[in-house]
Amino acid sequence: QKEEWAKFKDEPTRTSDGEQVELAANIGTPDDVTGVLENGGEGIGLYRTEFLYMGKNELPTEEEQFDAYKSVLEQMGDKPVVVRTLDIGGDKELNYLDLPKELNPFLGFRAIRFCLENEQVFRPQLRALLRASAYGNLKIMFPMIATLEEFRQAKAILTDEKEDLKREGYKVSDKIEVGIMVEIPSTAVIAKAFAKEVDFFSIGTNDLIQYTMAADRMNEQVSYLYQPYNPAILNLINTVIEAAHSEGKWVGMCGEMAGDSIAIPILLGLGLDEFSMSATSILPARTQLSGLSKEKMTSYKEKLLSMGTAEEVVEFVKEKTDQ
Ligand code: PEP
Ligand code: MG
Numbered sequence: 001q002k003e004e005w006a007k008f009k010d011e012p013t014r015t016s017d018g019e020q021v022e023l024a025a026n027i028g029t030p031d032d033v034t035g036v037l038e039n040g041g042e043g044i045g046l047y048r049t050e051f052l053y054m055g056k057n058e059l060p061t062e063e064e065q066f067d068a069y070k071s072v073l074e075q076m077g078d079k080p081v082v083v084r085t086l087d088i089g090g091d092k093e094l095n096y097l098d099l100p101k102e103l104n105p106f107l108g109f110r111a112i113r114f115c116l117e118n119e120q121v122f123r124p125q126l127r128a129l130l131r132a133s134a135y136g137n138l139k140i141m142f143p144m145i146a147t148l149e150e151f152r153q154a155k156a157i158l159t160d161e162k163e164d165l166k167r168e169g170y171k172v173s174d175k176i177e178v179g180i181m182v183e184i185p186s187t188a189v190i191a192k193a194f195a196k197e198v199d200f201f202s203i204g205t206n207d208l209i210q211y212t213m214a215a216d217r218m219n220e221q222v223s224y225l226y227q228p229y230n231p232a233i234l235n236l237i238n239t240v241i242e243a244a245h246s247e248g249k250w251v252g253m254c255g256e257m258a259g260d261s262i263a264i265p266i267l268l269g270l271g272l273d274e275f276s277m278s279a280t281s282i283l284p285a286r287t288q289l290s291g292l293s294k295e296k297m298t299s300y301k302e303k304l305l306s307m308g309t310a311e312e313v314v315e316f317v318k319e320k321t322d323q
């Protein structure tokens with residue numbers, strides 16, 4: 001099997017009917033990039049920047065962050081790199097920030113909510129990213145966006161820092177796309193309104209599933225409700241993709257679901273443009289996609305979206321794709 005996968009390492013990702021999608025990787029540190037390139041990644045779909053902030057006793061400086069972002073961008077050359085701004089809170093704690101204990105941390109003061117209230121943390125990260133943009137193909141992504149105002153506010157701070165840096169004489173790319181994670185149902189439902197203002201979406205199914213099903217992703221007792229193939233999830237994903245495409249924007253997915261062999265045919269049929277997964281899943285996914293017809297998967301779309309249970313979905317996909 002490894003040998004079959006290896007054939008696809010330097011190939012574009014193409015379906016049996018000649019349609020192309022992008023297979024990107026999720027990373028946590030600059031050291032992960034080697035593995036991405038070895039596994040034929042066409043980009044970074046999610047750089048989780050939390051690791052820069054974790055496992056130490058103070059915030060990383062702008063300089064430290066700049067070095068990390070620049071390193072990833074340089075290693076990737078002209079391939080796209082989506083960097084997500086700080087997504088702290090929920091399951092990811094920072095002891096030196098002394099955040100209040102919350103009853104429901106997953107529904108609490110986290111990610112963009114924290115950053116918008118703590119500009120002294122947010123702005124240095126944005127400055128580091130903007131400065132690093134001169135060294136590659138950077139895209140910036142905000143996590144946990146629940147309202148359009150949050151996006152506008154984050155984007156305004158970014159624009160403000162960009163102008164400052166230019167005044168200070170720094171070189172900043174003028175081609176940086178700015179997008180959001182879609183991982184909160186409110187955002188998925190009105191994706192059409194967001195699509196007019198963002199450059200791209202990346203669907204974060206790890207959180208989107210837990211918030212849609214009201215089932216904590218860390219709680220074993222309710223894990224039976226954690227259903228990626230539930231038609232409710234598929235309908236939300238479809239809403240996001242249709243909204244983006246109607247505004248000429250692209251949509252990726254960076255949750256675990258993007259690398260799953262049952263989900264891949266479904267997502268292909270729904271029109272997903274970019275699949276971001278762990279590096280080791282890329283070649284198996286590319287191999288699988290080479291045997292799938294996008295036209296055929298698209299023809300199953302309405303049927304899948306109108307199903308009632310995850311089980312029906314899985315059974316149908318397995319039958320149609322010989323799994
Ligand atoms: C997600 O929520 O799907 C995601 C990719 O982000 P994280 O797993 O870091 O919350
Ligand atoms: Mg998330």
